[in-house]
Amino acid sequence: xxxxxxxxxxxxxxxxxxxxxxxxxxxxxxxxxxxxxxxxxxxxxxxxxxxxxxxxxxxxxxxxxxxxxxxxxxxxxxxxxxxxxxxxxxxxxxxxxxxxxxxxxxxxxxxxxxxxxxxxxxxxxxxxxxxxxxxxxxxxxxxxxxxxxxxxxxxxxxxxxxxxxxxxxxxxxxxxxxxxxxxxxxxxxxxxxxxxxxxxxxxxxxxxxxxxxxxxxxxxxxxxxxxxxxxxxxxxxxxxxxxxxxxxxxxxxxxxxxxxxxxxxxxxxxxxxxxxxxxxxxxxxxxxxxxxxxxxxxxxxxxxxxxxxxxxxxxxxxxxxxxxxxxxxxxxxxxxxxxxxxxxxxxxxxxxxxxxxxxxxxxxxxxxxxxxxxxxxxxxxxxxxxxxxxxxxxxxxxxxxxxxxxxxxxxxxxxxxxxxxxxxxxxxxxxxxxxxxxxxxxxxxxxxxxxxxxxxxxxxxxxxxxxxxxxxxxxxxxxxxxxxxxxxxxxxxxxxxxxxxxxxxxxxxxxxxxxx
Ligand code: NAD
Numbered sequence: 001x002x003x004x005x006x007x008x009x010x011x012x013x014x015x016x017x018x019x020x021x022x023x024x025x026x027x028x029x030x031x032x033x034x035x036x037x038x039x040x041x042x043x044x045x046x047x048x049x050x051x052x053x054x055x056x057x058x059x060x061x062x063x064x065x066x067x068x069x070x071x072x073x074x075x076x077x078x079x080x081x082x083x084x085x086x087x088x089x090x091x092x093x094x095x096x097x098x099x100x101x102x103x104x105x106x107x108x109x110x111x112x113x114x115x116x117x118x119x120x121x122x123x124x125x126x127x128x129x130x131x132x133x134x135x136x137x138x139x140x141x142x143x144x145x146x147x148x149x150x151x152x153x154x155x156x157x158x159x160x161x162x163x164x165x166x167x168x169x170x171x172x173x174x175x176x177x178x179x180x181x182x183x184x185x186x187x188x189x190x191x192x193x194x195x196x197x198x199x200x201x202x203x204x205x206x207x208x209x210x211x212x213x214x215x216x217x218x219x220x221x222x223x224x225x226x227x228x229x230x231x232x233x234x235x236x237x238x239x240x241x242x243x244x245x246x247x248x249x250x251x252x253x254x255x256x257x258x259x260x261x262x263x264x265x266x267x268x269x270x271x272x273x274x275x276x277x278x279x280x281x282x283x284x285x286x287x288x289x290x291x292x293x294x295x296x297x298x299x300x301x302x303x304x305x306x307x308x309x310x311x312x313x314x315x316x317x318x319x320x321x322x323x324x325x326x327x328x329x330x331x332x333x334x335x336x337x338x339x340x341x342x343x344x345x346x347x348x349x350x351x352x353x354x355x356x357x358x359x360x361x362x363x364x365x366x367x368x369x370x371x372x373x374x375x376x377x378x379x380x381x382x383x384x385x386x387x388x389x390x391x392x393x394x395x396x397x398x399x400x401x402x403x404x405x406x407x408x409x410x411x412x413x414x415x416x417x418x419x420x421x422x423x424x425x426x427x428x429x430x431x432x433x434x435x436x437x438x439x440x441x442x443x444x445x446x447x448x449x450x451x452x453x454x455x456x457x458x459x460x461x462x463x464x465x466x467x468x469x470x471x472x473x474x475x476x477x478x479x480x481x482x483x484x485x486x487x488x489x490x491x492x493x494x495x496x497x498x499x500x501x502x503x504x505x506x507x508x509x510x511x512x513x514x515x516x
Contacts, residue, residue: 019380023164025406027171030498033487040509044170044502047140047163048147053209055133055187057201059194063088063096063123066114071122079116081107088117089195092348096123097195135206137185137213140166143508145179146217148430150224151206151231152186153199154379161380162186165224168401168423169430171501175462176427178434183219185210191226192349203231207238214239216251216440222433223255223301225379229267232256251440254433258445263436265451266429271305272452273428274375274399275313276459277420281395284467290314293332293371295393297321298378299352302399302426304339306375311335319361319369322378325353328361328369367391376403383408391417398422413492421494423501424463431458462500470496 015021024045031041080103082088087102096117109115116122136159139147149169152162162184170182187206191199213219223232232253240249256262265272279289292315296303299322307317316332327333334357341347341355353360370392376382377399383391388404388411396412397420398404404412404419412419435451438444461480468475468482472490475482485503 018160020160020163022406023402026494026498030495030502034499034502036502036506040506044141047138047166049139051137051213053135055135055202055205056130057205058130059128059198061098061128062126064126065094066122066124074114074122077111077116078109079118080109090348092192134188136162137210138162138166139219140182141170142181143505144174144181147183147219148173148180149183151221151227152224153189153191153226155190157186157188165401172423172427172430174501174504175423175497176431178431200234203234204238207235211239216249221253229255229257233260251437254436261440263432263439263451264448266432266436268305269432270302270426270429271309273459274306274397274425275309276456277425277463278397280460280463293318294373294375295319295369295371297376299342303377306377306399307335318371319366320352321363321366322352324349324351326361326363326366327352327355327358329358333358376400381405385411388412398425419493421497423497424466428455428459431455465500466496469499
């Protein structure tokens with residue numbers, strides 16, 4: 001035998017640790033425990049498809065504030081008298097979009113591309129340029145049904161993150177027992193830096209490129225961080241405009257406004273699902289949500305809905321933070337008043353910061369507030385091992401996707417803090433998305449009471465399955481049968497949830513086999 005070339009003997013490098021490898025640790029643990037067949041494991045280990053594409057748009061002209069120092073050179077510049085102040089669209093970063101005829105007919109004084117607004121500040125006029133945005137759609141698995149998952153508009157996204165979030169959707173749809181697979185995608189963009197019409201152009205262009213890859217029976221997007229029912233409406237229009245059977249295409253996106261085919265209850269569904277899990281958790285202990293205290297991270301769609309529902313059930317919100325600030329009130333924060341404050345159009349950052357019914361605390365102090373529950377409802381990776389050591393709560397219900405790192409998981413379990421993992425806790429959103437999709441297919445519209453009744457049943461039934469697997473408590477009740485799912489030994493709740501997902505997905509491969 002000739003001696004091998006040296007490069008052939010190089011040791012295989014250790015796989016790099018990424019958000020995706022972190023997220024998949026629990027998959028591998030559960031797969032080992034149930035002896036998942038190797039080919040099924042290979043199928044699920046990586047996504048079916050990873051799409052990366054680019055969206056280009058022409059931005060509007062902007063007025064960009066300049067520093068006080070730079071403004072001194074314009075001390076004698078008179079203020080521009082605006083005829084049409086509504087044409088100026090304020091952005092969260094202090095800039096203004098100059099829409100259409102904002103300056104038309106106004107008494108404009110511009111010097112070296114600068115002008116002074118009636119508010120007294122000097123701005124540089126920056127002419128709109130074309131810009132390119134990196135966009136993604138990861139389709140992880142469709143063994144159980146069409147790909148399903150949200151669209152995220154955020155500046156900190158990556159292929160790796162979308163792979164992790166898409167895989168989470170595969171597990172979640174299986175746990176929720178709805179006939180979908182998993183997907184996720186979005187655009188690397190901070191939406192707060194763009195005007196309404198710019199976001200419309202970006203969204204339309206995004207859907208224009210996405211159209212080839214998705215469909216109401218292929219892959220169905222929904223809102224996620226930075227997107228909402230307005231963005232879904234634009235996506236629906238772009239997908240269906242000019243199609244002969246336009247109204248049969250309503251199910252192309254879920255999370256739409258109820259007036260255009262959305263489902264009653266969808267807006268609050270994720271928070272409602274978190275609340276149903278928490279309620280069931282306390283019911284099993286013979287306790288009630290009433291009188292319990294909680295802290296929240298994130299006050300967007302999921303955080304605010306969870307907060308509102310828990311407060312209406314008699315729980316007290318002690319502290320909440322978002323990207324802009326953290327607030328605390330030991331007597332309890334008035335959640336409806338906080339929501340009105342955040343949604344006030346004058347609150348450009350949509351932030352809890354400055355809410356008069358609470359006092360400001362440091363961001364990191366949130367974790368040390370003593371309460372019964374913590375509901376993370378912001379971004380992933382926020383509960384690190386260090387944070388987990390400092391927590392003074394008894395239960396964590398994960399409203400956000402992937403908020404807890406694998407190291408933090410170990411600390412949480414060592415410290416005896418109970419956990420309702422994301423793939424069940426926040427499955428309410430996708431479950432009601434499924435109801436919306438069915439209503440669209442049937443051209444029906446259900447009442448909020450019908451939706452919530454079905455949602456409550458689905459959430460509690462599947463959460464009970466997970467607790468039975470965790471405790472190795474095979475049983476049959478009126479609501480559920482966990483006998484085929486328990487594995488003969490107790491496991492932690494996160495692992496139990498993954499076992500439930502994998503058993504349901506694996507059944508498809510085992511019974512249907514593989515196309516060659
Ligand atoms: P959103 O954009 O409506 O709100 C996000 C919130 O997080 C905002 O309040 C924002 O200020 C806050 N935030 C951002 N960065 C932060 C930081 N560093 N520290 C503290 N707060 C921060 O998004 P959403 O739809 O409410 O989603 C929140 C989480 O829930 C995400 O992890 C998302 O994937 C998950 N989720 C959403 C849905 C849904 O139906 N919208 C369903 C399931 C899971």
